[in-house]
Amino acid sequence: MHRRLFLTSLLGASAAVAGLDGCAKGVAxxxxxxxxxxxxxxxxxxxxxxxxxxxxxxxxxxxFRLGKFPPIQAQFQGLAAKIVAIExxxxxxxxxxxxxxxxxxxxxxxxxxRLAFSQGQAQGVVLLRALKKAGLAYGDAELVPLTSNQFLTxxxxxxxxxxxxxxxxxxAYLKQYAAKGARTVATDxxxxxxxxxxxxxxxxxxxxxxxxxxxxxxxxxxxxxxYEHPDQWNEEFYVKTQNLTLxxxxxxxxxxxxxxxxxxxxxAIKWEQETADLLAEGGFVKRTDVSGLFDHRFEAxxxxxxxxxxxx
Numbered sequence: 001m002h003r004r005l006f007l008t009s010l011l012g013a014s015a016a017v018a019g020l021d022g023c024a025k026g027v028a029x030x031x032x033x034x035x036x037x038x039x040x041x042x043x044x045x046x047x048x049x050x051x052x053x054x055x056x057x058x059x060x061x062x063x064f065r066l067g068k069f070p071p072i073q074a075q076f077q078g079l080a081a082k083i084v085a086i087e088x089x090x091x092x093x094x095x096x097x098x099x100x101x102x103x104x105x106x107x108x109x110x111x112x113x114r115l116a117f118s119q120g121q122a123q124g125v126v127l128l129r130a131l132k133k134a135g136l137a138y139g140d141a142e143l144v145p146l147t148s149n150q151f152l153t154x155x156x157x158x159x160x161x162x163x164x165x166x167x168x169x170x171x172a173y174l175k176q177y178a179a180k181g182a183r184t185v186a187t188d189x190x191x192x193x194x195x196x197x198x199x200x201x202x203x204x205x206x207x208x209x210x211x212x213x214x215x216x217x218x219x220x221x222x223x224x225x226x227y228e229h230p231d232q233w234n235e236e237f238y239v240k241t242q243n244l245t246l247x248x249x250x251x252x253x254x255x256x257x258x259x260x261x262x263x264x265x266x267x268a269i270k271w272e273q274e275t276a277d278l279l280a281e282g283g284f285v286k287r288t289d290v291s292g293l294f295d296h297r298f299e300a301x302x303x304x305x306x307x308x309x310x311x312x
Contacts, residue, residue, distance in 0.1 A: 041297050042210035049207045051215060072276050075288060080200030082295040085216045085302045086268045087194040087223060089257040094126045094164045094191060097173055099155045100180035104162060107134040107187060110141050116151050116163035117143035119284050122191050123151075123164040128278050130189045138282050155182070167255045168238070171248035192271045203295055213298060217305030223259040224306050230256070259310055261302040265294055 075081075098104045104113065107130050118124045131141070144160050151163035152173060162185070165173060170184055196219060202208040226233050230253040238249035262268065272290045280287040303311045 039206070039209075039297075041213045042206050045210045045214050046207040049211045051208070051211050053215070072272070072279065072285065072288070072290065072293070075290075075293060081197050081293075082200060082203055083195050083197045083268075083272075083293055084203070084212055084295050084298040085196035085219065086262060086265055087220070087302070088192060088260040088262055088267070089190060089194060090192075090260070091255065091257050092126075092186070092188060092190050093167055093255070093257060094123060094189075095167065095170055095187070096127075096130070096162050096185040097151075097155055097165045097170060098181075098183050098185065099158050099161050100177045100182045101158075102161055102181060102183070104185065105183070106185060107131070107136070109185075110134070110162060111136055112141060113161040114142045114144050114159070116146045116154055116160040118146060118148050118151075119279075121148050123148050123166075125275050125278065126164050126189055126191050128282065130187050132278070133187075133189060168242070168252050171244060171251055172242075175248070193268055197293075198295075209297075213301055216298060216301045220259070220261050220302040220305045220310075224310055227256060227259055259306075261306055261311055263300050263303040263311055265296070265299055269294060 096107070104110065110131065115127060116123075117127055127143075128138075131138070144154070146154055146160070146163075151160075151165065152169070154160045155163050155173070156177070165184075174182060174184065196216065198212055202212065230250075234246060234249035234253055238244045238252060239246055242249075244252075269291060272293065276285065276288050276290050279285045
């Protein structure tokens with residue numbers, strides 16, 4: 001199948017604000033999660049059902065993945081949302097960039113520095129885990145609250161000394177500022193989980209829940225397609241839409257994680273609990289049991305959609 005036709009066939013949804021939302025003919029139930037969590041998924045998606053899906057890097061990429069924070073943050077703020085699909089990443093997909101002119105070279109050098117911190121995004125947990133692994137307490141550095149789309153501006157202006165950047169962002173930043181003393185600090189800290197999550201209101205509606213279940217295999221296969229076609233991905237996405245050079249694009253895909261979709265979520269639940277505990281230690285959220293954040297009706301759907309080599 002031609003690549004663009006393949007991508008178009010997988011998408012079938014428009015970009016929205018957050019997570020997986022939906023609209024369908026009919027009215028959603030008022031159930032807040034108890035009964036809906038055990039209600040079997042419908043075998044077919046009713047006519048007229050549609051989903052709005054947030055894209056991480058635009059509709060071209062088909063990586064509709066959100067960090068592990070949104071469901072935890074949603075629960076802390078009293079908003080109901082649950083995880084419906086999981087991809088594991090075994091290699092780091094973030095690194096730390098320094099401001100121009102910085103003398104920082106290791107995570108230990110983060111002490112007494114200003115660090116960009118996004119409490120509600122995946123980059124935040126990477127920073128917290130890196131600090132903990134280096135033996136640094138939260139009070140040993142200044143955590144500057146920002147959203148990830150503010151990180152580059154904050155680095156360029158010197159508002160912060162360090163910010164976590166995605167592997168895909170680092171080449172362009174270094175191209176512009178390496179000559180002025182900016183550098184990156186690599187660690188082995190991983191952001192283990194790429195998640196799909198959905199509002200409880202959508203999961204309570206049988207039609208929307210069925211549509212989500214139908215979408216998950218397309219999402220998983222899209223991840224596999226991207227991994228298996230790096231040359232096409234480099235040209236079509238990084239070069240044509242992100243304005244990177246081909247060597248820069250290749251340096252990014254060389255770091256790409258092989259997509260892994262676990263048939264059970266035991267490891268993911270353990271990791272998510274560690275994340276919640278880490279946030280609680282810093283006083284960012286109250287201590288919480290994360291087991292209720294997972295809708296197990298969807299647990300094996302992604303794994304069943306991909307070949308065995310992408311399940312573990």
